[in-house]
Amino acid sequence: MKPTAESVRFLNEEVHAPRGLPEADSIDFPSETGELIELLSEAWEGCVLPCYGGNYYGWTRLTVSPGGWTTSPEGDEFIRIAENHDLPCAIVLHRDGRVGVSWSGEYTDMFAGFTEFVETVALWSTLRGWTVLQGFGLRYSDAVEFVSRGRTRPVTGGSRTRWTRFDDAVVLEEPFLTGDPDRPPRVHLVVADPALLAGSGLVASLPYPTISTIGQGFPELPARWA
16 A cells, blocks of 8 residues: 655654665555565664654554464454554554554554554644644544635545544544554644634533644654654
8 A cells, every 4th residue: 555645754754763764755654464564574663663652652663473373352353563762551453454553462443544544644744733623522524624614625545543634724533552442533623823723612612622733843863763
């Protein structure tokens, strides 16, 4: 599966690659899991990706588990393909190509495939310097409706983790990493101009809204991965 040109730029310019990667105009991640594991093990092992927001905030290192495949108590077969510098869970590839997380041997679904995972991380990179609103009770449909007014041609992507993008605004939704069905997904409303949020009824409707700048205070690359 081929990532977008935006994601290829991210992989070429922002990924820390200890062994070096040849710059590419296009990248094709295999859909067959065995071929993908081989590619990640041989070409991408040790590469570190910055993610400027969301579940995978911080640095994520691509590293295939030397222990091979694991089977969860529910029968899901998966293998670790990445680890985040701060999260105690592993980012894993399901035998059928989906990408999820595992805390202690279970599998929780997050993405339809590896390319979708990369697309989401790359999207956060394009939003540095923009303003993000988060808050308990913020719903994806409400946020999309809020930024749709006066805007056209949205671009959508993702499956369980999904996003809708306009020229100057993005709404992203992601399930909690624990997979708790009783917790609603996390929604991020990102705008290029913070004036869009100032005094809005949407912000006022949230009990504990938080507004911040994407990329501000981003952590340094961990020394162990430099």
